[in-house]
Amino acid sequence: MPHEIDAVLLEDALFSLDELAHSCHVSREWVIERVQWGLLLNDGATGTDPDIWLFDSRSFMRVKRIIMIERDFEGNPELAGLVADLIEEIDSLRARLKASGLDAD
Amino acid sequence: MEFKDYYKTLDVSRDATAEEIKKSFRRLARKYHPDVSKETDAESKMKEVNEAYAVLSDPEKRAAYDQLGQGGFQPGSDFQPPPGWDSGFEFSGRGFDGAQAADFSDFFAQLFGGKMGAGARHAHHRMRGEDHHAKIMLELEDSYHGATRSLTLRMPKLDNQGRTVLAEHTLNVRIPKGVHAGQVIRLAGQGGPGHAGAAAGDLFLEVHFNPHNRYRIENKDVYATLPIAPWEAALGASVKIPVPDGVVEVRVPENSQSGRKLRLKGRGIPAATPGDLYLVLEVVLPPAATEKAREFYQTMAQELAFNPRQNLGV
Numbered sequence: 001m002p003h004e005i006d007a008v009l010l011e012d013a014l015f016s017l018d019e020l021a022h023s024c025h026v027s028r029e030w031v032i033e034r035v036q037w038g039l040l041l042n043d044g045a046t047g048t049d050p051d052i053w054l055f056d057s058r059s060f061m062r063v064k065r066i067i068m069i070e071r072d073f074e075g076n077p078e079l080a081g082l083v084a085d086l087i088e089e090i091d092s093l094r095a096r097l098k099a100s101g102l103d104a105d
Numbered sequence: 106m107e108f109k110d111y112y113k114t115l116d117v118s119r120d121a122t123a124e125e126i127k128k129s130f131r132r133l134a135r136k137y138h139p140d141v142s143k144e145t146d147a148e149s150k151m152k153e154v155n156e157a158y159a160v161l162s163d164p165e166k167r168a169a170y171d172q173l174g175q176g177g178f179q180p181g182s183d184f185q186p187p188p189g190w191d192s193g194f195e196f197s198g199r200g201f202d203g204a205q206a207a208d209f210s211d212f213f214a215q216l217f218g219g220k221m222g223a224g225a226r227h228a229h230h231r232m233r234g235e236d237h238h239a240k241i242m243l244e245l246e247d248s249y250h251g252a253t254r255s256l257t258l259r260m261p262k263l264d265n266q267g268r269t270v271l272a273e274h275t276l277n278v279r280i281p282k283g284v285h286a287g288q289v290i291r292l293a294g295q296g297g298p299g300h301a302g303a304a305a306g307d308l309f310l311e312v313h314f315n316p317h318n319r320y321r322i323e324n325k326d327v328y329a330t331l332p333i334a335p336w337e338a339a340l341g342a343s344v345k346i347p348v349p350d351g352v353v354e355v356r357v358p359e360n361s362q363s364g365r366k367l368r369l370k371g372r373g374i375p376a377a378t379p380g381d382l383y384l385v386l387e388v389v390l391p392p393a394a395t396e397k398a399r400e401f402y403q404t405m406a407q408e409l410a411f412n413p414r415q416n417l418g419v
Contacts, residue, residue, distance in 0.1 A: 004253065004277045007290045007310070009376075014291075023236040023309065057289040061311065064238070065140065072134040087140045095286075098316075099323035101330065101385070 015055040024063050031063070039066065039081035062088070109212045111157035111170065119171070123162070130158045156209045166217060173216070214271045234306035235297035241310040243284065245317045245327070248374050249349045251282040258308070278310075283376040285325050288312045320349060325380025327373045330387050333357055338388045348372060348382055355384060363388045 021028045032050050034040045040062065045053055055063075062084050069080035112119050117129045137144060137151040144150065160166045239258060246252075256278055259271045276295060284290065289309050296306025314322055321328040331346055341359030345352055348369070355367055365386045373380025393399045405411075 004279050005292055005295065007278050007280045007284075007292055009281060009284055009288060009290055022233065023238075023307070025235070057287060060289050060309070061287070068138075073131055091140075095323045099321045099326070099328045101321065101328075 014057075015060060017050050017053050017055075020055045020060065020063060023060070024067060026063070026067060034063075034066065034077055034081070037077060037081075039077060039084075107210075107212060109153075109157075109210060111160050114153050114157035115161060117161075121161075123164075126158070126161050130154065130162070152209070156213050159209070160213070160217070170216070209271075211271055231301045231303045232299065233303050234299040236306040236309060237296040238309045238311070240313055241290065242313050242315055243280070244315055245320050245322060245349060247280060247282075248284050248314075249282060252280050254278050254280060256310075276308075283374060283379075284312055285374045285376055285380070286312055286314050286322055287324070322374070325374040325376050325378070326383060327380060328383045328385060331355070331357075331367070331384040332387050332389045333361070335388055335390060338362065338386065346384065350375075357386065361386050361388075 015023070017028060017031055021031050028050075031040065035045055035050070035053065038046070040059060041053060041055070065084045065087060066077070066080045069075045069083050070077060075083070112121070115121075115126060115129050115133065117126055121129070133154045134151070136142060137147040137154060139148050139151060142151075160170050237258070239256075241254065241256065243252065243254070247254075254277070256276045258274050258276065276292070278290075278292065280290065289311055292308040292310065294305045295308035299305050319329055327349065329346070329348070331344070333342070333344060336342075337344060337357055338361045339359065341361075342357050343354050344357060345354050350372070353369065353372070355369070357367070363386055367384040367386065369382040369384065371379045372382035391398060393402050
C-alpha cells in the first residue's frame with residue numbers, strides 16, 4: 001500500500017530565485033537576466049537584490065513556458081516573453097468566457 | 106517493448122539533414138504546443154516529438170540509433186536491443202535533461218538510459234535530486250473539502266547495473282482544501298533521487314479542474330446560475346440554493362433582471378484569501394401552457410403597458 005503524502009499548496013510568493021532556477025533546470029543568471037529585461041516579475045523588481053525576489057505559481061508556469069519557447073524554436077527571450085503574454089491573455093479570456101457560461105470551444 | 110521509428114515521428118526521411126530535422130521539429134512543436142494546440146492528444150504527441158528530436162538532433166545518438174535500425178526492426182514490433190548494440194558510442198547527454206527524460210518512453214530509457222542525464226553526469230558530487238513537474242486534474246468539490254488522489258508517475262531510476270530505467274511509482278496525495286486553478290502543489294522529496302546522499306528533488310503538480318455541470322470557476326471565484334420566477338425578480342424574494350459547501354438562502358433584490366450578479370463574499374474557493382461565489386440571476390418564465398396562465402399574461406400585457414424595446418427607438 002503506498003503511503004499518503006501531504007501536499008503543500010504554493011500560495012503567493014513562495015519560490016526563491018535559487019529554488020525557481022533549480023526546479024526549472026535553468027541557471028540563476030538565466031532568471032536574473034529575464035527579470036532585468038522585464039519578462040518576469042514586475043518592473044519594481046529590477047534594481048533590487050535578487051536574493052529577496054519571490055516567485056509565485058504564476059511566475060513558475062510562465063518560466064516553464066518561456067523555457068519551452070526559447071528551446072523549441074530557438075526563440076529570443078523577448079519573443080518568448082511576448083508569446084507567453086499572449087498565451088496568458090488567452091487563458092484569462094477563456095476563463096472569463098467560461099465563467100460567463102460561454103464555452104471557449 | 107515497441108521499436109519506435111523516430112524518423113516517422115518527425116516526418117522526415119532517413120537521410121534528412123540536421124537542418125531538415127530541426128525544421129520539421131519546429132513545425133511539429135508549433136502544431137502540438139500544449140497551450141495552443143486544438144489537437145486532442147497534443148500533449149502526448151509533443152512528448153513523442155521531443156523524444157524523437159532528442160535522439161535525431163544529437164549526432165552520436167542518431168548514429169547509434171541508425172545502426173540499430175539496420176537490424177531490420179519494424180515500428181511497433183517487439184524489441185530488445187541486441188547485446189553490445191551501442192559499443193563504440195559515447196553519449197554526452199546533450200539536448201535534454203533528467204526531468205524531460207521522465208516523459209520519454211521505455212524504448213528511449215532502454216537505449217540511452219545508462220548513459221544519460223544528470224544522474225550519470227553528477228554521480229560523484231553531492232547534489233540535490235531533480236525536481237519533476239506534472240499536471241493534476243481535480244473536481245471543484247476537492248477545493249472545498251480537500252481530497253486524496255492516487256497518482257501514478259513514471260520516474261527514471263537506477264537499476265542494479267547502474268542503468269537508468271523508468272519505474273512506475275504510485276503516490277497517495279492528500280490535497281488540502283483551498284486549492285485553485287493555476288496553482289502549483291509541491292510534494293517535498295517526491296522528485297528525482299539525490300546524488301551521493303543529498304536530498305531528493307520535489308514533485309510539482311500544476312492544478313487544473315475538470316469542467317463542472319453547475320459551477321464555473323475563474324481563479325478563486327466561483328459562478329453559478331440562480332434561476333428565479335418573474336415575481337421573485339420583480340418583487341424581491343428569499344430563495345434557497347445549493348452551493349458547493351451546503352445550502353444557502355439568499356435575498357434577491359426587487360426589480361432584478363436576468364444577468365444580475367449576487368455576490369456571496371468569501372464563499373468561493375476557500376484559499377488563504379478566499380474567493381467569492383457569484384450567483385447569476387436567470388429569470389425563467391412559466392410556460393403559457395394553460396388557459397389560466399394565458400389569461401395572466403394577457404392581463405399583464407394590458408395592465409403594464411411595458412415595451413422592452415423602448416430604447417431601440419421603435
